[in-house]
Amino acid sequence: MRKFDIIIIGGGHNGLVAASVLSKKGNKVLVIEKNENLGGLSNYVNSLSYISEEVLKELNIKIEKDINENYVSALSDDLNHTVLKITGNKNIEILQTNASESDQANFFNLINKYDLFARTLRSFMFNKPPRVKSGSRSDIWQLFSMGFKVRLLGKKNMRELLRVIGLNIADDLEDNINNNTLKGLISSEAVIGTNLGARSPGSILNLLYNQATNNSIFRINKYNTNSFLNSIREICKKNNVEIETNKKVEKIGISNQNVNSVLLDTGEEIQTSLIISNVDPKTTYLKLVGAANLDTDFIRRTKNYRTKGTVAKIHIDFKNEIKINNLDTKYLSGKFVYAPDIKYIEHAFNDNKYNKLSSNPCLEFYINKNRLSANVYFIPYLISSSHDKTEILSNVKMILEKFITENQILSSAIETPNDIEDKYNISGGHWSHGDMEIDQLLMMRPFYGSSQYSTPINGLYLCSAGTHPGGGVTGINGINAAKQLLKDKRNG
């Protein structure tokens, strides 16, 4: 029987990052990936909006920037589009808009406010979350320092942070801005990939969380995903990490609450005493570990963890190069958002609540010559029925026809949350392996008894987006999980 120091289940970016960190310390590491390609859901995005300095430094890699000038165009039915140019995390310029002067000023005030708060939250993102009552000195110190960082904001800002953290994005926008396009644009960033509407409390927290990990309120194309993945793969190669693709882990072997092996679909059993699962928490516990090894209360919490995906991806190939009506071609390299106002977003969200397809979904898309790649939301993950893909496509077409004329669609492909679940083995096909709502964040991510990357099974760790700090191609989860494993190993 083959034997490894550490086995990583799932070759998504977090799994590979964890492998890099662990192999550097001289461990014999095996990564097992179900698909042919490594990278998991990070293949789903073409480019990344941000990779933190902390992660680059930890892995000692350099990533080329793809694009320097980023545009975000918020499309409007009257073709009076709003275009933003984004050159840095705070450096945002409005190039064209139908918003009034005062709305524009208030827009920047809001963005700056969120940026300030996101930077405070950012300092919580790179450490393992503290447990509130472990009695350990490091946890108490961490809680105290979190409180201190919030206090450093000063009285006025701290009050505002404590207010908006539980607020919904629509209220804060409506209190400050009149322009529908701007309101729709920010709301879109706050709710995409979630089960929240613009009027759901917690949507601001989600926005701040994304902003903290992406270092920008607008998720934009900046870094090449492949360049990031290749760099990590290089490290793994250099450190003799063994990577096996097209193999699926069926079960984690456990005896006396200790990990002892993994069982593959090929029938092979590989021995190990340490496993990091990059598979989402629900699948890890319910399928790989199995209910027999966990107590009832824990199983209940696992089942209650909310992982319903809400975004579908569509690729559409047009006959000719794509142009957007009434928009300068130099903005075509940027991101497009169609979420014209809060009410529109809310209606799309309403249908999702009842597991229905909205005939008026919101879109976020990129254009590459003849190809348009869109994230369509809200498209619910369905349990007992299947999606009518032609309907989704025709709904999207109806919207695109407003802005793209005299161009013929040649082909298209859709991935619904159900497809994402199948393809990447993620419960519910959720972008972030679980809703990013306050009861599923920080020390409560994924849930009590499983936070801080450890699990009730000795030797089993989690590193997926289902752990703190959640989704997005950040690599932080992988680093934190690997560090936690190494720390426990040192302490025996």
Add this chain to the structure above:
Amino acid sequence: MPKTKYDVAIVGGGHNGLTTACYLAKAGLKVAVIERHSYVGGAAVSRELHPGWTYSNCSYVCSLLRPEIFRDLELSKYGLQIIPYEGSATMLDDGRFYAHYSDHDLNYRSIAQFSKKDAEAYERFGKDVMRQCKIIKPLLKMTPPDPTSFRPKDIMGLLEFAKYFAAKDELGGLGEKEIYDTIRFWTMSVRDYLEEYFESDIVKAHLAGSAIIGTALGPYSPGSAYVLLHHYMGEVDGTVGAWGYSRGGMGSITKAMAASLKANGGDIIAGSPVTKILIKNNRSHGVVLENGDEIFADKLVSNLDVKRTFLKVVEKKELPDDFYNAVKNFKIRGSSGKLNIALDDLPIWKSIPEGDPAGTGDLHITQSIEEMEGAYDDWKDGRWSQFPYVDMCIPSINDPTMAPQGKHYMSVFVQYVPYNLADGGWTEEKRLEFGKHVMGRIGSYSENFNDIIKHAEIRTPKELEKEVGLTEGNIFQGELTMDQLMFNRPIPGYAQYKTPIKNLYMCGSSTHPGGGVMGAPGANAAREILIDLKKQFNSHYI
């Protein structure tokens, strides 16, 4: 009117204003409550709006009133009597109904008819919610510490707060899991919360009702589970979570308070709408009434909601801009309607058998949580729903003083009803149409309802606003969402019953811990005023 000067004058004679007044009068201060109407009570009133019938025409059932206040103000001595009810029920379109009993075994059997698993789960649910009620109880009485302040009082308050959560388990502190459970309970949607326990739609729908009453949140909205707590944390005769009727209608509560106030030497100046709070050099010193009279007092307390206080009776020039804007952005949304109906006879329900104790409590009409959420969607779009959540009760079954012998009074609460309609605002015609629709819904569940209606008073949020003075007719004087709770309520930095104006305080439900006929905001405000006056706050309520 002779010009007397009071130690403290309270603007608005709702239950919180009266509570504050009673505590201050008991401490020996010269106190006056100034009330717009000829009667006191605010939203806790009994009125004869149809000859022979007494309507609890706003709030209609009682549970939240803090027992310490009950004792301190000697309300039983002044005639207040709460009659607990034995059960409640939810009726479905298909003729089935779920009956909920305060008797444990009866209730178990009732749930088991729909799901054995849910009957078991209810034990766990009941225990967990009771635990949450216990956890929140000391917080209700607390003046929320300001987390941004470095004043010793706030630091001590925060330490107290931290100690409460962080104390060793054996010293009565909360376990780690309990802390997480509490955070989850305070932030989750009631749908998600109930789905962690139950599978049966009707059981979930019955329990979810408490989470949406009075709020502009749907049962799918994060934060709605907390509102559930606001309907569970009360007690009747020591039974936590129980509800009851106040004998003689909800007005008996405020009538007893008024009697207690008078017995302690306090004045009630009724029929005197306050148009302006007098402020000089950032200090309030009196009020101007509609008739031009002035009443002077060293300290003023506003029982009006925060918007009405600072946008209507305090002039803008007296307020810092930040504060003024925060008040303007305070979320206080009308979302409820109310019907008060005089009946010739007792309604016969198609589903609930006559004499079943479930028929004596609150009766809900709703099919599922999804239907409630749909009604919320309608509200968001500025419509009243064709399928509203209806919560009705017939107090006259347990309390014969409400209606002539053999006749009955029915209170019908409707959620969600918008304050502004998208199709051009409320008109008399639309109001009647709304009432007709709700009565039609109720009629379809009853054999005789349509034939026994003698009189119906139909109120949209507009009517609630007009009569009680609640902005937008919001029954809680402000949404109970995380951004407006604890140290955020009503305005961050002003959660300690004080205002930017010296000598002007707040005591209404806009302040911590929020709405419901609870009295806690009033008692907390009284305590803060007495501390400022360096006087003793004598109370069971510490």
